[in-house]
Amino acid sequence: MPPSISPADTAWLLISTALVLMMTPALGFFYGGMVRAKNALNTLMMSFSALGFVGLAWAFFGYSVAFGHASRWCGGGEYFFLRGVGLEAQGTIPHVLFFAYQGTFAIITAALISGAVVERMRFGPYIAFIALWSLVVYAPIAHWVWGGGWLGKLGALDFAGGTVVHINAASAAFVCAMVVGARKDYARQAILPQNVPFTLLGAGLLWLGWFGFNAGSALGANRSAALAFVNTMLAPTATLVVWTLLDLTRTKKATAIGAASGIVVGLVAITPAAGFISPLSSIVLGAIAAVPSYFALLYRARTRLDDSLDVIAAHGVGGIVGALLTGVLAQKLWNGGAGNGALYGDVRQLGVQAIAIIATIIYSVAGTFVIVKLLSLVTNLRAETRDEGMGLDFSQHGEEAYSRGEGAILLLDGRTE
Numbered sequence: 001m002p003p004s005i006s007p008a009d010t011a012w013l014l015i016s017t018a019l020v021l022m023m024t025p026a027l028g029f030f031y032g033g034m035v036r037a038k039n040a041l042n043t044l045m046m047s048f049s050a051l052g053f054v055g056l057a058w059a060f061f062g063y064s065v066a067f068g069h070a071s072r073w074c075g076g077g078e079y080f081f082l083r084g085v086g087l088e089a090q091g092t093i094p095h096v097l098f099f100a101y102q103g104t105f106a107i108i109t110a111a112l113i114s115g116a117v118v119e120r121m122r123f124g125p126y127i128a129f130i131a132l133w134s135l136v137v138y139a140p141i142a143h144w145v146w147g148g149g150w151l152g153k154l155g156a157l158d159f160a161g162g163t164v165v166h167i168n169a170a171s172a173a174f175v176c177a178m179v180v181g182a183r184k185d186y187a188r189q190a191i192l193p194q195n196v197p198f199t200l201l202g203a204g205l206l207w208l209g210w211f212g213f214n215a216g217s218a219l220g221a222n223r224s225a226a227l228a229f230v231n232t233m234l235a236p237t238a239t240l241v242v243w244t245l246l247d248l249t250r251t252k253k254a255t256a257i258g259a260a261s262g263i264v265v266g267l268v269a270i271t272p273a274a275g276f277i278s279p280l281s282s283i284v285l286g287a288i289a290a291v292p293s294y295f296a297l298l299y300r301a302r303t304r305l306d307d308s309l310d311v312i313a314a315h316g317v318g319g320i321v322g323a324l325l326t327g328v329l330a331q332k333l334w335n336g337g338a339g340n341g342a343l344y345g346d347v348r349q350l351g352v353q354a355i356a357i358i359a360t361i362i363y364s365v366a367g368t369f370v371i372v373k374l375l376s377l378v379t380n381l382r383a384e385t386r387d388e389g390m391g392l393d394f395s396q397h398g399e400e401a402y403s404r405g406e407g408a409i410l411l412l413d414g415r416t417e
Contacts, residue, residue: 006092009220013093013101016216020104023209024051024111030202030260031115032401034309037194038391039119040401046114046126053131054110058103058139065139066102072150075143091219101216106142108213109165110134115309116173120183120382123396125375132375133172137367141168141360156356157330157339157349159228160217162272162323163360170316171364173307179372180382182306184389196256203260207236210267214274227334228274232267235286239266242290265293265314269322273329276338281329288325293317320357327353 028047035043054062060081068075079085082099090098110130117126144151145158158164185191193199214232218225243262244254269289270282277285297313307313327350330341340346375381382388387395394400 003089003092005089005094006220009092009222010094010097012221012225013097013216013219016212017097017101017104019209019212020101020108020216021051023104023206023213024048024108026202026205026209027108027111028202029198030206030264031118031199031309033195033198033200033202034193034257035118036191036391037402038393038400040194040393041399042123042392042396043114043118044401045123045397046118047111049123049127050107050111050114050130053127054107054134055103057131057134058106059099062106062135062139063099063102065135066106066142067099067147068143069148072148072153073144074140074149075147093219098219102142102146105161105165105213106134106138109138109161109169112165112169112311112315113173113176115311116177116307117180118308119392120388121176121180122380122383123392125379125381129176129371129375132371133368136371137172137364138164138168141363144359145356151356151359154355155339155349155352157276157326157353158272158323158356159275159326160214160271162268162319162326163356166268166271166315166319167323167357167360168364170312170314170319171361172368173311174305174316175365175368176372177305177307179369179376182304183308184385186306187304193257199260200256203263207263207267210271214271218275224275224336227279230279231270231274231277231282234279235270235282235289236263236266238283238286239263239269239290242287243294246290246294261293261297261310261314262290265289265318268315268318269325272319272323273326276326276330276335277341278329278331278334281331285322285325285329289318289321292321323353323357324350327351 024047028044031047032040032043064077064079065075068078070076085095085099087094087096110133142164143149145156145164146152210232211229215225215229218228240259240262243258247254247258266286266289269285273285293313296317297310300307300310300313328341328343330339330349331344332340339349342350383392383395
């Protein structure tokens with residue numbers, strides 16, 4: 001008997017798809033508040049552009065590469081240009097809805113990379129990069145874990161994207177930051193955030209969207225979704241508390257940027273584990289995740305690596321900690337038989353998680369390096385020094401986030417007075 005479509009599951013996935021899509025503009029505000037005013041609009045556009053360029057790449061080719069059935073390593077071409085993606089059931093939801101939901105993951109993953117190269121990468125090469133990267137790097141790794149590929153068959157646990165999304169994006173961010181190079185005034189002068197409330201707004205909207213990201217990954221309105229939902233609420237609360245206490249201990253000040261960063265790190269860390277561990281374990285996971293990411297961020301600031309908005313510390317370190325702790329804290333009692341972690345008797349699961357992490361890093365680093373090097377052969381990746389000094393809002397978009405000509409009146413013939 002063919003599978004039937006569940007109205008409840010479909011309704012939940014419709015909501016979840018909208019929530020995850022919202023995360024990309026939310027990321028723009030989270031990132032945009034932390035850059036200088038002259039680059040605020042460009043930073044927002046780096047996120048918003050992913051909605052279009054990665055979204056189309058996913059529809060034309062990416063979905064088939066990720067969820068086609070060619071091999072353990074890569075999907076085939078059966079779904080190119082959405083051929084065969086219709087209203088038939090995919091599990092208990094329409095196939096076309098499953099495609100759309102997974103597409104929002106591809107979009108946000110590519111957008112995350114922008115945080116490592118803001119304020120100096122030219123916009124044209126950037127959008128070419130994220131479109132190519134989503135096909136060459138993201139889609140194959142998604143196939144490995146979720147599309148019937150070798151890591152899924154090995155038993156790797158990644159409920160909503162610890163490896164596929166966060167470790168993958170952070171690995172790519174590292175390569176991009178190294179190849180594009182540091183900002184011209186990095187480590188020479190203080191680079192201060194232009195709008196901290198924007199960053200807090202972005203963090204809050206990301207947390208809201210993350211309920212769709214994690215609980216939606218259950219692909220239904222079911223017990224697994226409920227567990228993932230609750231864990232997505234609890235883990236960041238613990239990370240936020242620990243991060244704030246670390247701030248107070250170190251500087252005697254609880255910073256708003258620190259609070260926003262702690263929330264995001266907690267969300268990143270719980271992503272691979274959301275549907276596999278108990279609520280109490282999610283609090284433990286969130287608390288533990290704060291520590292390595294906090295000190296990784298402090299260490300990076302003392303190096304020559306200009307990962308502008310600390311994608312590596314938040315998404316790389318947070319994702320690795322979350323993926324490893326999934327292999328420790330997973331519990332059959334809560335996850336419907338998906339498997340136990342090392343704490344509950346299956347030490348092998350921790351090893352499988354480590355293999356998934358290492359494989360993701362190696363492939364993402366290699367694939368990203370090839371893409372950026374090929375692009376660098378045909379175009380300049382970074383803005384000219386003069387344009388960087390002026391700000392990328394004007395040089396790349398011909399617009400500004402904030403008008404510098406206060407009191408000027410624009411006349412119909414284009415003159416001002």
